[in-house]
Amino acid sequence: xMRWILVLFPLLTxxxxxVDGFFKGKGNADIATGLGKNRSSTxxxxxxxxxxxxxxxTQLNIFAQYGISDNxxxxxxxxxxxxxxxxxxxxxxxxxxxxxxxxxxPHFKWSFIAAGGISFPASDYQPNxxxxxxxxxxxxxLQLIAQLKLRNGLFFNVTGTYNLxxxxxxxxxxxxxxxxxxxxxxxxxxxxxxxxxxxxLARKKHFFELFLHFQKSRGGINFKQGEIQPAxxxxxxxxxxxxxxxxxxxxxxxxxxxxxxxxxxxxxxxNIFFAGVSFIIKHRRDENN
Numbered sequence: 001x002m003r004w005i006l007v008l009f010p011l012l013t014x015x016x017x018x019v020d021g022f023f024k025g026k027g028n029a030d031i032a033t034g035l036g037k038n039r040s041s042t043x044x045x046x047x048x049x050x051x052x053x054x055x056x057x058t059q060l061n062i063f064a065q066y067g068i069s070d071n072x073x074x075x076x077x078x079x080x081x082x083x084x085x086x087x088x089x090x091x092x093x094x095x096x097x098x099x100x101x102x103x104x105x106p107h108f109k110w111s112f113i114a115a116g117g118i119s120f121p122a123s124d125y126q127p128n129x130x131x132x133x134x135x136x137x138x139x140x141x142l143q144l145i146a147q148l149k150l151r152n153g154l155f156f157n158v159t160g161t162y163n164l165x166x167x168x169x170x171x172x173x174x175x176x177x178x179x180x181x182x183x184x185x186x187x188x189x190x191x192x193x194x195x196x197x198x199x200x201l202a203r204k205k206h207f208f209e210l211f212l213h214f215q216k217s218r219g220g221i222n223f224k225q226g227e228i229q230p231a232x233x234x235x236x237x238x239x240x241x242x243x244x245x246x247x248x249x250x251x252x253x254x255x256x257x258x259x260x261x262x263x264x265x266x267x268x269x270x271n272i273f274f275a276g277v278s279f280i281i282k283h284r285r286d287e288n289n
Contacts, residue, residue, distance in 0.1 A: 018077040019095050019115045020198075021147030021157045024067035027285030032063040034278020038133065040261070040270030045223035047267065053225075055270045057131040058082040061278065071099040078122055083131020089122040090134035095141070106151070113145035127170070127231035135231045137189070138167035149202070157198040165189045169230040176228045189232040190219040200244075207246035207255070214239050214265070223268050237267035242274075 024030065036059045043053040060080040067073050075095040081088065095117030103110040120138045127135045142162045149155040167189050169177075177185050192215060200209030220235025242259030259274045 018063060018065075018075050018093060019097050019117075019141075019143060019145070019159075021111060021113060021145050021155070021159075023070065023073050023097075023099060024065055025285075026067050026069050029066040029283045030064065030280055031283075032061075032278050032280035034061045034063070034276055035059070036061065036274060036276020036278075038272055038274050040272040043223070043270045044266045045225075045268055049222065049224075051223075051225055053270070055131070055272065056084075057133065059133065059276070061276075063278075063280075071102070073097050075117070079133070081125070081131060081133055083129065085129040085131060086125055088125040090125055090132070091119050091137060092122040093117060093119045093141075097143075097145075108151065109149045111145075111147045111149075113143075113147070115141075115143040115145065117141050126172075132231075135189075135234070135236075136167060136170065137163075137165060137232070139163045139165045153201050153203045155198075155200055155202055157196075157200075159194075159196040159198075161194040161196070163192050163194070165191050167232055169232055173228060173230050177230075180228065182228070184221070184230060184233060187221070187233055190217050190235065192217040192236070205247060207244065209244045211242050211259075212239070213242070213259075216265075217267075220268075234268040236269055237265055238262075238269050239265045 038055065038057050038059060040055040041052070043051045043055065045051060059082070062076075062078050062080070064076040065073055073096070075097065076093070078092040079090050081090055095115055097113055097115035099111055099113050101112040118140055121134065121136045125132060125134065125136070140163070142164065143159060145157065145159045147155060147157045169185070169187075169189075174185070195214045196211060198209055198211040200207065216237045217235035221229060221233045223229065223234060239262045240259050241262055242257065244255060244257040246255035255277070257276060261269060261272045263271070
């Protein structure tokens with residue numbers, strides 16, 4: 001049996017990500033498509049360098065999650081970005097997440113989860129054009145997740161991610177960098193890490209969540225207007241606050257999701273506000289028997 005449910009996913013490429021602390025169960029699947037809007041008015045290249053560079057795009061997201069077993073899920077996510085200069089797929093993400101430890105007590109459930117995957121460009125999109133959200137990263141996100149869920153539905157989640165990168169500077173920029181004798185030709189894209197904290201309430205008809213997402217690069221350059229700079233080399237740091245509210249009956253529902261890049265610790269990113277909504281098809285194995 002297939003059901004349409006209106007729900008919202010974080011569509012932004014650097015949102016809290018497609019991997020959470022909940023599992024589908026063996027043979028169960030969610031397939032979703034969603035639409036979101038990203039907008040900002042300024043861009044911070046460094047805490048002391050703010051530029052009046054507006055940013056806006058519309059993003060279509062395709063998401064799928066399948067329960068290989070009760071403790072192992074496969075996750076797929078890919079965004080299609082409608083920008084002012086390009087309309088293309090950007091970075092696809094494939095993940096496996098495994099519940100390594102699950103403690104089930106009368107008043108709470110405690111889970112420890114390990115996840116890993118791969119992300120790479122799904123098209124020849126250009127990261128330096130207006131509207132792009134990806135950087136043509138080739139990386140392996142490695143994650144550890146701890147989640148506590150109380151019997152009343154209240155849950156707490158802490159997720160740590162280390163992104164191991166092996167992408168290279170866009171070859172299309174080589175001639176310009178060589179002619180300028182740029183030192184950037186000697187540099188390589190840097191790894192970065194993320195911390196995500198989530199608190200929420202999961203009930204039968206209601207779901208509410210607040211999250212705080214921190215990202216910091218291990219190195220990299222700062223944006224300077226008017227200079228030729230590969231986007232892969234930027235050190236992107238941010239602190240983002242967001243939330244989700246969902247209400248639904250058994251076969252349908254609606255959710256709202258918003259997020260905002262806070263001024264604190266911001267580097268090579270805009271003051272991006274995001275909002276979006278998506279449809280999801282849910283398939284449950286038991287309903288077919």
